[in-house]
Amino acid sequence: MAMKKFINDPDSLTVELLEGYTLCYPDKVKLVSEKIVVRARPKDKSKVAVVTLGGSGHEPALSGYVGEGMLDASVVGDVFAAPGAPKVIEAIRMFKDHAGVLLVILNHAGDLMNGNMAYNMAVKEGINIKKVLTYDDIAPGIKAPIEDRRGLGGCIPLVKIVGAAAEAGKSLDELQALGEKTAERMATLAVTMKTATHPQSGDYISTLPEDMMEIGMGQHGEGGGTGPQKIASANETAELMIRKLVTAVDAKHGDKTLLIVNGSGATTLMEMFIVFRMAHKVLAGLGIEVVGSRCEEILTVQETGGFQLFLAKLDDEMIGYYNAPSDAPYWVVR
Helix, strand or coil: CCCCCCCCCHHHHHHHHHHHHHHHCCCCEEEECCCEEEECCCCCCCCCEEEEEEEECCCCCCHHHECECCECEEEEEEECCCCCHHHHHHHHHCCCCCCCEEEEEECCHHHHHHHHHHHHHHHHCCCCEEEEEECCECCCCCCCCHHHCCCCCCHHHHHHHHHHHHHCCCCHHHHHHHHHHHHHCEEEEEEEEECCECCCCCCECCCCCCCEEEECCCCCCCCCCCCEEECCCHHHHHHHHHHHHHHHHCCCCCCEEEEEEEECECCCHHHHHHHHHHHHHHHHHCCCEEEEEEEECCCCCCCEEEEEEEEEEECHHHHHHHCCCEEECCEEEC
């Protein structure tokens, strides 16, 4: 079946979507140098800037979280492709006079390669910079080494926490430590029933039979999960996934957690709330408190049918920053 999307020239897709996005929220974000989204009202240079990078096609991530209390800049690549290192270092240089730059990198090959290249260039130029890697995907196994664990939607709550700390005036070293602590305490597991088409080529990212789903498929259709299995009920799927996440973050009776159901693009709120209900019930049964929660599309993959279930074990410091004010277009806390 032919792809059905309201687009123009596929080659100008990323530029056009960013132009539209920044025109829609001119009081919060602006587009500079074609594919760099920054805050419309920059923070004071006495504070650390938080920068990230990633491909387009995952809206509202990542640029939807540029704003007060979150990101200072998002460097955008083409659909599902990391931006090149020259564009990333260009963004970093915009904040060279700030108290420092914290670069948040999702653990995908392209993001890691270009992010690290730009980081090394910044270090050579004498820019005060540190980096934090997100690796929340537990599909390769709870005990899998960090390098084998992909960065999924967990990057967004991490950005919320470190972004609030940056807004509060924390030092670069303090922000890196907080980011690494958050990354260590969070885990995500995805499930997919229907994969997306690539909006520039019209090709399917991957395929699954109509009556099958896969737990652990990567957000670009990569393998590494349990393999296809018959579609299970919301309760069965949620319970299986949340118990794995509890083990992954070592949550126990009395712990405080953040629970997020992130829709992948074609999953309805009805489905997400039903999944959230069961995940919450399992946590309550284990005596694990949910002190923060979201049920919405945070990081999507076009029209992928499925969701990412996220769990983080929070301490009081993380809770305080998670609840702190923010004013990004897709994450507002008053």
